[in-house]
Amino acid sequence: EDQVTQSPEALRLQEGESSSLNCSYTVSGLRGLFWYRQDPGKGPEFLFTLYSAGEEKEKERLKATLTKKESFLHITAPKPEDSATYLCAVRMGGANNLFFGTGTRLTVIP
Amino acid sequence: DSGVTQTPKHLITATGQRVTLRCSPRSGDLSVYWYQQSLDQGLQFLIHYYNGEERAKGNILERFSAQQFPDLHSELNLSSLELGDSALYFCASSVELDTQYFGPGTRLTVL
Numbered sequence: 001e002d003q004v005t006q007s008p009e010a011l012r013l014q015e016g017e018s019s020s021l022n023c024s025y026t027v028s029g030l031r032g033l034f035w036y037r038q039d040p041g042k043g044p045e046f047l048f049t050l051y052s053a054g055e056e057k058e059k060e061r062l063k064a065t066l067t068k069k070e071s072f073l074h075i076t077a078p079k080p081e082d083s084a085t086y087l088c089a090v091r092m093g094g095a096n097n098l099f100f101g102t103g104t105r106l107t108v109i110p
Numbered sequence: 111d112s113g114v115t116q117t118p119k120h121l122i123t124a125t126g127q128r129v130t131l132r133c134s135p136r137s138g139d140l141s142v143y144w145y146q147q148s149l150d151q152g153l154q155f156l157i158h159y160y161n162g163e164e165r166a167k168g169n170i171l172e173r174f175s176a177q178q179f180p181d182l183h184s185e186l187n188l189s190s191l192e193l194g195d196s197a198l199y200f201c202a203s204s205v206e207l208d209t210q211y212f213g214p215g216t217r218l219t220v221l
């Protein structure tokens with residue numbers, strides 16, 4: 001069965017305390033792994049797309065990496081404004097739609 | 111701002127009623143996707159339209175239907191509403207297989 005699992009469910013960090021969020025997947029025919037950020041009551045905001053194992057993308061304090069079984073979102077020296085829910089999604093097989101994990105709720109404390 | 115617009119922002123209605131949610135995709139995007147986000151289920155794919163034609167269906171109830179018009183805007187119709195239909199409904203658009211950009215959502219409350 002196709003699955004996308006994100007861990008941890010929630011993460012509290014002190015400002016400046018780097019960490020990583022995990023997205024593991026068991027899907028057939030991965031055609032893209034996507035990271036989104038979602039603030040409460042708002043629409044998901046696109047961050048990164050990764051297509052093949054070994055690929056890495058960076059944006060400000062965020063860096064996404066992909067292996068054959070999982071993806072990591074590394075947050076370096078986070079700030080309070082990085083507090084949000086981070087969603088991982090995959091596109092697989094012949095489908096165009098995204099299959100989402102349940103997200104990691106990140107809180108960065110000043 | 112993703113460039114995807116959705117109206118209305120909030121909708122409060124009663125059980126048994128019917129509502130219509132509207133989405134305008136980003137300029138140039140031919141694909142429109144609808145997703146439902148509830149507290150206990152996360153983001154769930156409902157339906158995908160490409161240039162006016164239905165391309166794929168996900169976990170969409172028979173009481174729900176959608177269409178995409180010649181100007182590419184899309185509407186999601188929800189009928190015989192139940193309490194459990196209360197959720198955030200998002201529309202996303204993309205250029206074929208490219209990244210999906212999400213709108214701000216419509217919060218539906220069924221009383």
